[in-house]
Amino acid sequence: MNLQPRTLLPAAALPHYRLGAMDVLPWIAAIVAFFAFDTYLSLGAQILVMVIFGLSLDLALGFAGINTLGHAAFFGVGAYAAGYWNLHVSPEPLGGLLAGGMAAGVVGLLSGWLLLRTHGLALLMLTMVVTVLLHEVANAWGSVTGGADGLSGVMPDPLFGVFQFDLFGKTAYLYALGVLFLVFLVVRTVVNSPFGLSLRGIRENTRRMHLVGASVHLRLVAAYALSAFLAGIAGGLGAQITRTVSLDRLTFQLSGDILIMLIIGGVGRLYGAFIGIPLYMLMLDRAAEVNPFHWMFFVGLALILLVRFAPGGLMALDERRRRAAQEGTQ
Amino acid sequence: MNYAMNYALETRGLCKRFGAIEVTKSVDLKIEHGARHALIGPNGAGKTTLVNLCTGMFKPSSGAILLNGSDITSVSAQRRVGGGLVRTFQINTLFNGLTVAENLAIPVAQRLGRSWKPWGRSSGDAAVAADVVRLMDELNLLALASKKIADLAYGQRRLVEIAIAMALEPKVLLLDEPAAGIPNGESGMILDLLERLPDAMSIVFIEHDMNLVFRFARRISVLVEGAVLIEGSVDEIRKDQRVRDVYLGRRHHD
Numbered sequence: 001m002n003l004q005p006r007t008l009l010p011a012a013a014l015p016h017y018r019l020g021a022m023d024v025l026p027w028i029a030a031i032v033a034f035f036a037f038d039t040y041l042s043l044g045a046q047i048l049v050m051v052i053f054g055l056s057l058d059l060a061l062g063f064a065g066i067n068t069l070g071h072a073a074f075f076g077v078g079a080y081a082a083g084y085w086n087l088h089v090s091p092e093p094l095g096g097l098l099a100g101g102m103a104a105g106v107v108g109l110l111s112g113w114l115l116l117r118t119h120g121l122a123l124l125m126l127t128m129v130v131t132v133l134l135h136e137v138a139n140a141w142g143s144v145t146g147g148a149d150g151l152s153g154v155m156p157d158p159l160f161g162v163f164q165f166d167l168f169g170k171t172a173y174l175y176a177l178g179v180l181f182l183v184f185l186v187v188r189t190v191v192n193s194p195f196g197l198s199l200r201g202i203r204e205n206t207r208r209m210h211l212v213g214a215s216v217h218l219r220l221v222a223a224y225a226l227s228a229f230l231a232g233i234a235g236g237l238g239a240q241i242t243r244t245v246s247l248d249r250l251t252f253q254l255s256g257d258i259l260i261m262l263i264i265g266g267v268g269r270l271y272g273a274f275i276g277i278p279l280y281m282l283m284l285d286r287a288a289e290v291n292p293f294h295w296m297f298f299v300g301l302a303l304i305l306l307v308r309f310a311p312g313g314l315m316a317l318d319e320r321r322r323r324a325a326q327e328g329t330q
Numbered sequence: 331m332n333y334a335m336n337y338a339l340e341t342r343g344l345c346k347r348f349g350a351i352e353v354t355k356s357v358d359l360k361i362e363h364g365a366r367h368a369l370i371g372p373n374g375a376g377k378t379t380l381v382n383l384c385t386g387m388f389k390p391s392s393g394a395i396l397l398n399g400s401d402i403t404s405v406s407a408q409r410r411v412g413g414g415l416v417r418t419f420q421i422n423t424l425f426n427g428l429t430v431a432e433n434l435a436i437p438v439a440q441r442l443g444r445s446w447k448p449w450g451r452s453s454g455d456a457a458v459a460a461d462v463v464r465l466m467d468e469l470n471l472l473a474l475a476s477k478k479i480a481d482l483a484y485g486q487r488r489l490v491e492i493a494i495a496m497a498l499e500p501k502v503l504l505l506d507e508p509a510a511g512i513p514n515g516e517s518g519m520i521l522d523l524l525e526r527l528p529d530a531m532s533i534v535f536i537e538h539d540m541n542l543v544f545r546f547a548r549r550i551s552v553l554v555e556g557a558v559l560i561e562g563s564v565d566e567i568r569k570d571q572r573v574r575d576v577y578l579g580r581r582h583h584d
Contacts, residue, residue, distance in 0.1 A: 009463055013431035013475035014453035194439045194455065195448040201436045204425035211385065211423075212437045212498065213411030214445060 016192040017270055026274045030177050034170075041169035042241075047281050048176035049238045052183050054262045054273030056230035061259075062268030063191050064223040065203025067120065069255050070127030071231055073111070073134050074104035076250030078232025083151040083245035084144060093156035093240055097179070100236020101229045107134075108228020112221040119206070128252055135250040150246035154239055165240075172241040179237055183230050188270060190226065199223050203268075264306055266313025275314050336399030338363045338532035339384065339415070339502045344393035346376075346383055346556075353379045355557040356393070361502065365532045368543045370567075371553035372576065377536045378420060380553070381504050385417045386410050397502065414501030420510050420536075422487050424479045424494070431475040433490055434462045437497035461497070469493050469523065485512055485519060492523060503527070505535035509542055517542050544568070552576070 011018075033044055053075055060066045082100035090096070107130075115126045138145040145151065158164045163171045190196050202209045202216055209216050239245045248254065258277075265276020283302060287295035310317050339361040346354035353376045361367050369377045382388045384395055386407030394403045397415050405413070425433050435452045438461045439445040453459055466472045469489050479487060488511070495503055508524065509517040517539050524546050527533060537543050543550065543564075550567040552559045554576050560567065567573055 009431060009453060009459055010476050011453075013429055014435055014451070014459070014462070015429065015432075015476075016451045016453065190448050192451050193448045194435075194444050194450070194452050194458070195446055197432060197436060197439065197452050198445045200428060200432075201425050204427050205423060208419075208423045208425065208494070209436075210408050211387075211411060211417060212440050212494065213408055214436075214440055215408060219446075 017188055026271070027177075027181070034173055034177075038168065038170070041173045043281070043285060045169055045173045045176045045241050046238070047278050048173070048180050049234050049241065050258065050261065050277045050281060051273050052176075052180050052234035052237065053231055053258055054265070054277045055180075055183055055187050056227045056234060057258055057262055058267060058270065058273055059187050059190065059230065060224055060227035061262070062272065063196060063203065064199040064220055064227075065206075066116065066220060066224055066227075067124050068127040069124050069252070069259065070129070070131040071227075071258055072249065072251055072254035073127075073131040074108055074228040074231035075235035075238070075254065075258075076131075076134060076138065077107050078104040078235030079239040079245045079249045080138060080145055080151065080235075081232065082236030083154050083239040086154045086156055086240065087151060091155060091157040093159055093175070096156065096240060097233055097236045100239070101233040104232020104235065105225050105229035108231075109221065109225040112224035112228070116217060116220040116224060128255070131250060131252055131255055135247060138247055138250050146245075148247060150244060151239070152244045154243045154245065156240045169241070176237055176241060179233065183233065186230070191270065195219070195222075260303070263313055264303070266315030269313065269315040269319075272313050272315050279314075337361055337396070338365060338398060339534065340396040340399075341380075341384065342394045342396070344380070344383060344395065345391045346379055346388060347391045353556050354383060354390070355555070357553075357556075357558055359551060359558070361532055361534055362549075363532055364529055365534070366546055366548045367532075367534045368547035368550045369534060369536045369553060370538075370540075370543060370550060371559075374555075375553040376556040377553055378506055379556075381417055381506050381534075381536065384504060385415060411498065411500075415504070416495045416498045416500035416502070417504040418491050418495045418506055418508065420506040422491050424487060424490055426479045429476050429478055430466065430471055430482070430490055431462050433479060434465050434493055434497050435459075437494050438462055438465070441498050465493055465497055468526065485516065488512060488520065489523065492520075496527070500531065502532045502534070505533065505537075507536050507538065509537060509539050514539060514541070521546060 034041070037044065057071045060068060078100035081103035082096040085096040085099040111130050115123060118126060139147060156165055159171060159175055165171050198214055198219055201214070202219060206216060235249060238249070261277045261280040262272055263276070264280055265272030265274065283299060287298045291298065337360045339359070341357050341359040344354055344357040345352065357380060369380065371377055379388065383390050386405065390403065394401055396402065397410065397413050402410055402413060425436065435458055438458050439452060439455070442457055444455055444458060463472070466475055471486070471489060471493065474482060474486060479490065482490070488508070492505065492508055509520045512520060521542055547564055549561065549563060551561040552567065552573050559572060559576060560570055562570070
């Protein structure tokens with residue numbers, strides 16, 4: 001028997017995120033926005049930071065199926081670590097970013113090792129508790145975190161020693177865009193890989209995964225730690241761009257917000273964060289401007305409509321359309 | 331190694347209690363190398379519990395389990411798979427959101443030790459892809475390679491259930507009602523599959539479809555109320571009056 005896997009296995013049998021023309025879109029949109037809305041670059045940079053954060057959550061929640069309500073823990077730890085690094089170790093931005101990621105990664109590794117034997121609601125509660133605990137630590141440990149005042153005066157050196165962080169946020173925006181691109185490549189590579197497939201296996205059926213002989217707990221911890229590392233990078237980036245770190249980076253509120261934003265875009269679809277997060281943040285920004293008193297009403301209304309008409313997130317709409325088109329051709 | 335001295339799978343005085351209920355009562359099971367061994371018995375006889383004990387999903391209350399002569403009683407379920415002990419489930423336990431090919435790529439990558447690689451693609455790994463194709467070809471699943479499990483017919487899912495176990499190339503395979511839910515007339519599909527399993531593989535299977543049992547099994551153990559009532563060849567079991575009474579018996583004798 002001489003079977004040629006290449007010809008016998010259609011591409012859709014072992015699907016992966018292949019790069020196509022559509023993949024250029026978000027990056028073109030980001031660059032167009034850079035030139036077209038140059039007065040909104042600080043909002044733009046914050047959106048990019050949140051997209052990185054959302055991507056990191058998608059790796060844990062969407063691909064490994066880890067239900068978490070505590071992802072802000074890693075964002076916050078990354079922010080504090082990068083802020084502290086900037087103030088007391090070195091103002092060089094890339095080192096600070098790495099420090100933020102590493103600190104969050106270590107917290108992810110330790111908390112993941114302890115928590116990831118639970119699942120469902122218990123895991124939801126425990127991940128939330130980790131955020132609350134870290135929030136209290138940050139509040140109490142004033143000498144390092146600045147307590148309730150947070151850290152201020154974070155002033156990163158010019159990027160690569162060349163590009164000053166300017167008042168209009170041009171450098172910050174492009175810096176965030178560059179980091180997002182790298183994080184995207186990492187997440188895309190991991191979810192496409194055999195390790196990524198095993199994570200999806202755990203998400204789809206943990207019991208069978210055990211009985212395929214896979215080390216489920218170790219894999220979940222590894223995915224969680226990587227996700228925490230990337231969330232820490234996002235947090236550190238946020239600290240460098242806004243030049244401050246405050247306690248609200250370590251809140252349940254932020255964990256919930258990022259979850260909602262990702263769900264709007266679509267969980268486990270790689271591009272969910274790219275769609276849901278800018279949409280939600282721009283919607284918040286606009287709604288607050290149009291009606292400063294009742295803006296949350298409009299946000300709520302939009303969310304209800306979204307859940308009604310796009311239950312799997314906006315990315316699911318595209319998937320449904322493609323599926324319908326495929327069935328049409330068969 | 332002297333294979334005459336040990337069994338592919340053996341249980342010694344295996345007991346399992348849930349509270350006051352004893353569901354497995356001192357079971358001594360001896361599965362020879364290359365066995366085709368059926369476990370039969372009425373509903374609630376403790377057949378699935380026995381499989382759960384052997385594969386490490388339950389901890390026995392007492393007794394020992396030996397895989398190829400070595401004691402695995404306290405080895406984790408996951409490590410038992412690495413030792414060559416693999417099971418299937420009575421109720422399909424599949425990766426429903428993934429394609430048929432992915433369902434098989436997971437165990438193949440696991441067996442080949444490639445499942446930790448965080449880069450590259452599953453489809454790009456020639457060894458994994460070749461094995462997935464070979465398995466699907468054997469089971470006539472090639473045309474369904476890109477279908478998600480959720481889109482398959484029940485019988486096809488049943489094939490994938492067994493294919494995942496085959497992908498691990500076990501030494502001992504425990505099949506929990508492989509033909510469960512398949513209409514009696516169509517169980518030939520499952521029989522075809524079973525008959526193509528390698529001779530060296532030791533197979534233990536629970537089955538209610540007696541056609542399948544009598545055609546495929548070489549030895550049969552009859553479980554009743556958690557204990558082995560009788561063990562013997564197919565002919566012995568067929569003729570045994572007690573088995574007729576307890577299990578096959580539609581007529582009652584005085």
